[in-house]
Amino acid sequence: MAVTHDVIPDGTLRVLDHGFVRLDDAMATDLSVVNAARVSFARRKDEMDDSDAGLIRFLMRDRHGTPFEHNAFRFHIRCPIFVAREWFRHRVGSFNEFSMRYARATDDFYVPEPEDVRSQVGKPGAYSFEPVDPELAERTREELREVYEHAYATYERLVEAGVARELARAVMPVGAYTEFFWTVNARALMNFLSLRAAETAQREIRRYAEACETFFADAMPITHAAFVASGRIAP
Ligand SMILES: Cc1cc2nc3c(=O)[nH]c(=O)nc-3n(C[C@H](O)[C@H](O)[C@H](O)COP(=O)(O)OP(=O)(O)OC[C@H]3O[C@@H](n4cnc5c(N)ncnc54)[C@H](O)[C@@H]3O)c2cc1C
Secondary structure, three states: OOOOOOOOOOOEEEEOOOEEEEEEEEEOOHHHHHHHHHHHHOOOOOOOOHHHHHHHHHHHHOOOOHHHHOOEEEEEEEEEHHHHHHHOOOOOOEEEEOOOOOOOOOOOEOOOOHHHOEEEEOOOOOOEEEEOOHHHHHHHHHHHHHHHHHHHHHHHHHHHOOOOHHHHHHHOOOOEEEEEEEEEOHHHHHHHHHHHOOOOOOHHHHHHHHHHHHHHHHHOHHHHHHHHHOOOOOO
16 A cells, blocks of 8 residues: 655745645744853853944954854755665764664655656766756656556565565655655854755756755845855855
């Protein structure tokens, strides 16, 4: 029997065909940056003013990074495994992922929209990704669906026959969806955004990074504006 986790919790940004980014919780304000910096002078504030916004811009510009670490975002994410593999390269942060040892794999797989089926032109480091003709886009989607169906049917057959889930999962393609929690501070989040919400990043992870950035900008608008004004370079 197919298993689906296709229930989208409230307060969630949907990404790709079955994915989402949800801010599970956050302890993150612009004031936390200011107070972390001002502790050097044994000072603390309860409200932001213009001089605090100026301080944040200065810290960002001069890359005084540590005051941006005294906060936390806990994201809940569902994405294809190939996106998660890119994501997990970001070592500063904490991850816990859905386990295909302990739970049955779902049959949610990523099929790109026709406009996201693209060709790869140029050299490594300078690729451009061009649209393909509608016929090739549709064929790609169909071929993906066929492989996914075959892989999932094989997975189910093996599990039903008594093979351990931890081994049967070997047939699952990297287009299968996984789910994880990611807790990260604003400094490491900005590093992630500068790399993964960039034109050079793969389109799929970029969509996720853009969703994370929306939550970041909501929670820490002054820090976010300073990050953008500094050319999106993490401090
Ligand atoms: C467009 C793109 C293409 C990529 N292609 C490849 C690829 O082909 N192959 C591949 O293997 N990876 C690839 N990566 C992954 C990349 O090399 C990084 O592993 C990933 O982007 C995480 O970045 P980070 O180390 O800055 O982040 P984090 O691991 O979160 O680290 C944040 C910061 O902490 C510091 N830091 C963390 N760990 C150390 C350490 N051990 N020593 C010193 N400083 C540290 C660094 O300042 C770092 O920037 C690619 C990434 C992008 C964005």
